[in-house]
Amino acid sequence: MSIGRERQTDVYVQGMSGAMPTVPVDFCSLEERARSMMTAEAFAYIAGGSGVETTMAENRAAFDRWRIVPRMLRDVEVRDTSVELFGHTYPSPFLLAPIGVLEMAHRDADIAVARAAAAEGVPMIFSNQGSRSMEDCASAMADAPRWFQLYWSRSRELVASLVSRAEKSRCQAIVVTLDTTLLGWRPRDLDLAYLPFLRGKGIAQYTSDPVFMRLLLERVEDSELDQDRRITLTTLKNLYQMLENYPAPMIEGLKSGKALAAVRQFLNIFSNPALTWDDLSFLREHTKLPILLKGVLHPDDAKLAVEAGMDGIIVSNHGGRQVDGSVATLDALPGVVEAVGGTIPVLMDSGIRTGADIFKALALGASAVLLGRPWVYGLAAAGEEGVREVLRNYQADFDLTMGLSGCRNVGEISAANLLRQQ
C-alpha cells in the first residue's frame, strides 16, 4: 500500500477504537497545540517573523496564487515520491530545514528530531545554532541521511573546524545560510526582550568546538566585564541559566565573573556581515561535499552561485524572519530556476504547510523543499513521536496530492499541472 493510503487507513482505523492522532494534522491546530506547550518566549521566537510579518503572510499568499489542475485516468496505482540529490535517493521530496535552539520547543531537542528523521528516512539538516552537537545527533541516526548548515563566522579557522566535523559526522552536504549575517528586526522577541543565545541556548555546535572554545577563552582573558551594567537579581538568574548550558571547561573560564563579556564575544564572532562572494572559494577548497547556498532570492545571485562553483541553491527568506517586505519564495523560485538553467538543483522553503504546497514548488522547478515550523510544532507538542507524525502526514499528503493530480512520480510534475490565478 502507498504511504498516503497507509497513513490515512492508520488514522481512521485507530479512530474506530477511539484513538486520536498524537498531534493535530491541521497546521493551525498544530500551532495552537505547540503554543500551549511552550513558554511565551519560546513560542514568540519560533512563530515570529520580522517587522509586521508581511513576508510571512506573503509566503502563504504566493501559494494561493497558483492552483493545481489535476489530470484524470492516468493509472496512478503505483507511485514513487522519491527524489535524487547529489547521488543520494531520499524517500520524499522534502528535508527538515535547519532550525536552531530546539531546546525551546522540547527538552530532547535535536536528538528527538534526529531519531524521528532517521526513523522516517527524511534527511535532517543540522543547524549551526543547534541545542545539541552534530556528533550527538549523528550518533542517534545510524546511517540515516543528514546535512550540516553553516553560519559563516568571523573566524575562518572556526568555519573550517565546523565543516571538518560535519564531514566526520558523515553529513552528505553543507548548506551555507547567507541571509542571516545580521539578525532581522523581530518585534515579538524584542517586546519580550528575549534572545535565546544570550541564555546560552542554541550554541552547542560552538561549545563543542575546540577552535571556538580556544578563541573564546582567549577573548575572555582579554576583556573586561562591563562595569556600567547594573547587576540585578534577574541578571544573576539569567547568568546562572546560561552557565548551566555551558560545558565545564568554559565555566572555568567564566568563573572570574566575566560571563556577560563572554556572551558579547560570542555575539561578535558568530556571524560575519563582511562576507562576499569571493569568500566562498575558501569553503570550496576545504570540502569535497556538495555546497548549497541558502537564502538566494535574486536570479543574478543564482548566477553568481553557479560561477562560484556551488552545487545547489535554496531559495529561502528564512520563513519571513529577516527582511520584512522581501519577496515570497514561491514568487522568486521561477526566476532562480531559469537563471541556473538546470545546471544545479534549486530547493526552496518558507511557508510550506501542505502536500499541495510541495507539489506547487516542484511544479515551478524546485528539486525538493525544506519543511520548517510544522515539524518544530510537532516536536513541541509531542517530542520525537510528534515529529514522526508530522513527517508521516506530509509524506502522505504529498503522495495523495501527487496521485490525485495524475502524476506517478516527481519527474511527471511540471508547470503544466498549474494555473496561475488572476
Ligand code: FNR
Ligand atoms: C529558522 N531557520 C534557520 N535557518 C538556518 O539556516 N539556520 C538556523 O539555525 C535557523 N533557525 C531557525 C529557527 C526558527 C525558530 C525558525 C522558525 C527558522 C530558517 C529555516 O531553516 C527555514 O528557512 C524556515 O523555517 C522556513 O520557513 P517556514 O516554513 O518555517 O515558514
